[in-house]
Amino acid sequence: MxxxxxxxxxxxxxxxxxxxxxxxxxxxxxxxxxxxxxETSRKQINIPKVLDFNWLKSEKLAETRAVLKHQKLKxxxxxxxxxxxxxxKVFYTNLTLDxxxxxxxxxxxxxxxxxxxxxxxxxxxxxxxxxxxxxxSGIQEFNKLQYYKSCMRNPTQSISRFHAGHxxxxxxxxxYIIAWQLIPRGTNHVVLHEEDLIxxxxxxxxxxxxxVFIINEHMLKSKRLADYRFPYAILV
Numbered sequence: 001m002x003x004x005x006x007x008x009x010x011x012x013x014x015x016x017x018x019x020x021x022x023x024x025x026x027x028x029x030x031x032x033x034x035x036x037x038x039e040t041s042r043k044q045i046n047i048p049k050v051l052d053f054n055w056l057k058s059e060k061l062a063e064t065r066a067v068l069k070h071q072k073l074k075x076x077x078x079x080x081x082x083x084x085x086x087x088x089k090v091f092y093t094n095l096t097l098d099x100x101x102x103x104x105x106x107x108x109x110x111x112x113x114x115x116x117x118x119x120x121x122x123x124x125x126x127x128x129x130x131x132x133x134x135x136x137s138g139i140q141e142f143n144k145l146q147y148y149k150s151c152m153r154n155p156t157q158s159i160s161r162f163h164a165g166h167x168x169x170x171x172x173x174x175x176y177i178i179a180w181q182l183i184p185r186g187t188n189h190v191v192l193h194e195e196d197l198i199x200x201x202x203x204x205x206x207x208x209x210x211x212v213f214i215i216n217e218h219m220l221k222s223k224r225l226a227d228y229r230f231p232y233a234i235l236v
Contacts, residue, residue: 025087025106025107026090026094027105029105032093032094035093036089036090036093039093039226040089040092043089043226043228043230044186045085045088045233046184046229046231046233048232048234049180050077051177053065053068053069053077061169061170064169064174067170067203068174068177070208071203071206071208071209072124072125072211073123073124075122075123075124076123076124076211076235077177079122079234079235080234083234085233087106087107088230088233088236089230090106091111091236092104092223092230092236093223094106095223097216097220098112101115102216102219102220115212118212124215125212126210126212126213127208129202129208130210130213130214131202131209131214132198132217134194136198138207139198139201139207142198142201144162144197144198147197147200147201148162148167148192151167151168151171151200151204152167153166153167153168154166161191162192162193163192164179164190171204174204175196175200176189178196178199178200182199182214182215183195183196183214183231184232185228185229186229215232215235219231219232
């Protein structure tokens with residue numbers, strides 16, 4: 001009985017300590033704490049990936065390097081730094097959109113991710129096409145089946161699904177960079193979704209994309225949808 005009582009007291013102490021940590025992370029915001037406990041804390045974070053542009057150069061992958069640099073993606077794709085998973089989840093718990101800016105609050109610090117912040121941290125400006133699934137404004141000539149076939153190593157091959165492994169080298173590499181880094185997901189990195197193909201088309205044809213808009217949308221979607229992991233941990 002004494003052992004059971006000590007265990008209960010220990011568990012109470014742990015719960016009290018954790019509650020104190022949450023109070024600090026959310027500065028007493030009970031709504032945020034409840035959302036974190038019942039929703040956000042259960043979700044996973046995408047494992048960050050980093051692309052080395054010097055490696056692309058050493059491997060003579062000049063076309064891949066050129067199309068990514070044209071999109072001003074070098075700084076974003078090479079971004080390194082520490083990751084704090086719990087605080088990343090706090091950031092996403094409090095995430096909202098204010099106009100065209102992402103806003104959040106962590107440990108009492110309110111953040112508005114403005115165009116100046118994007119440009120300073122990731123080298124991206126709020127400019128370019130706001131393309132995505134269901135929105136091909138500005139690239140009306142895009143046809144996902146025709147474009148996919150034009151990138152294939154063997155265009156006469158029968159297609160059951162859009163698979164990155166069937167593509168020529170440069171579009172294949174870019175497709176993986178899209179799936180792993182630009183709009184990262186937890187699984188099925190080889191299967192190309194409609195949005196992947198739209199972004200692939202724009203990158204390969206040097207059509208400037210509004211990456212701030214794309215990333216903001218992906219952040220909000222990852223918060224909203226239960227099966228999405230939280231992306232951009234290093235950036236956050």
